[in-house]
Amino acid sequence: MKKLLPTSIAGSLPKPSWLAEPETLWSPWKLEGEALEEGKKDALRVTLQEQTISGIDIVCDGEQTRQHFVTTFIEHLDGVDFENRKTVRIRNRYDASVPVVTQAVTRPKSVFVEDAKFLRSQTDQPIKWALPGPMTMVDTLYDDHYKSREKLAWEFAKILNQEAKELEAAGVDIIQFDEPSFNVFFDEVNEWGIAALERAIEGLKCETAVHICYGYGIKANTDWKKTLGSEWRQYEESFPKLAKSSIDMVSLECHNSHVPIELISLLKGKKVMVGAIDVATDSIETPEEVAATLREALKYVDADKLYPCTNCGMAPLSRSVARGKLEALSAGAEIVRQELTLKRSA
Structure with missing residues (x-):
């Protein structure tokens, strides 16, 4: 029997301090x-153990082998100049300061597949594995070749699809695309963003997810959140169309955010990854706070x-805080599991 509320x-x-x-x-x-390659593997082992001991059900790589959730993927592509930045x-x-697309983008070889294996x-x-979404990749570059965000997104979607198929073959169960841009560029999301995402998942048999949030707990993001008012309704723009898409799961930020929780009802029929842990604070949630969310x-x-x-x-947090938050997530989910x-x- 499948476990209820898998975390x-x-x-x-966070990465180990020796890495x-x-x-x-x-x-x-x-x-x-070679020491770096060995160190990355050791970090994967450590992050896996921390998730397992904390009771996390669907584990991931914790992004231990990459410096950044978008740029590390782009670094492995041809057609992007990292020297002359804009x-x-x-x-x-x-x-x-970002790299520049100077010619047609291609993926000469897989990026994360060996790590996934x-x-x-x-x-x-x-196992869940995260890849950057096409729109967020476009937003992290200066395009001097395609001169069109949509065209570049489409090329990235094709490349992501190649990578995703190889990750699936390596035994990944859920492939997640990170699209924080979906909370910003609403017209583009509906015009071509979701279509590009669907191109990225084309032909996949494993489960697929899109992660949309308000970002890491860095100052630029927390300052932006202060301008959003008492109700954050950005998801309202993309959820209805995502509900009609072929993506299986949608992730959203809930705990300590001003997102009206009823917006989840716009995702009828989809699996929903509910953010019950605030990553913008060192304060560790109690299991009961998680359960309440x-x-x-x-x-x-x-x-x-x-x-x-x-x-x-949780990359910017300390390892002890991150571990405490993992444990709280598991314990809070268990409280609600028992209630259900x-x-x-009865």
Whole structure:
């Protein structure tokens, strides 16, 4: 029998201090050459063990082998110049120096497949693997070749589809596409963003997910959140169309956010990864706080479609805080699981 309320995390976990600088996004590697490759494998083992011991049901790589959730993938593509960078506005929020698309983008070889095979060899639990979504990739570059966000997104979608098929063949159970841009560029989401996402998942037999959130707990994101008012209704723009799409699961940020929980009802029929852990604070949730978020969500999504999760990745947090949050997520889900079992047997 399939476990009710299977827990997972949205993406990243902190890296061990011997691999990269702790509590830092874009943290440079402390190792190089063969030592770095060995170190990354060790970090995968460690992050897997931390999830397993904490009771996480659907495990992931914690993004231990990549510096950034978007750029690491792009680094492995041809047609992108990382030397002559340009400054662009990322998600209408902050300026960043980014690589430039100078010619047609192609993927000469797989990016994460060997890492996924290694993780698969270490565990019998279901594995989720995150890839950047096409729209968010477009928003992390300066395009000097296609001169069209939509055309570039379509090319990225084709490349992502190649990678996703190889990840599926490597034994990945759920492939998640990270699309924080879906909370910003509403017209583009409906015009071509969801279509590009569907192109990225074309032909996959494993489960697929899209993760949409309000970002890591970095200052640029927390400052932006302060401008969103008392109700964050951004999901309202994309959920109705996502509900009609072929994506299996949708992830959203719930705990300590101003997202009206009833927006989940716009995803009728989909599995929903409910963010019950706030990644923008060092304060560790109690199991009861997690349970309260899940109980609210259950008013709008069936129990067999609810997947307790974190709001976003936890790379910028300390390992002890991240571990505490994983344990709280598992314990909170277990409280609600027990309540549901009692109800069913009553």
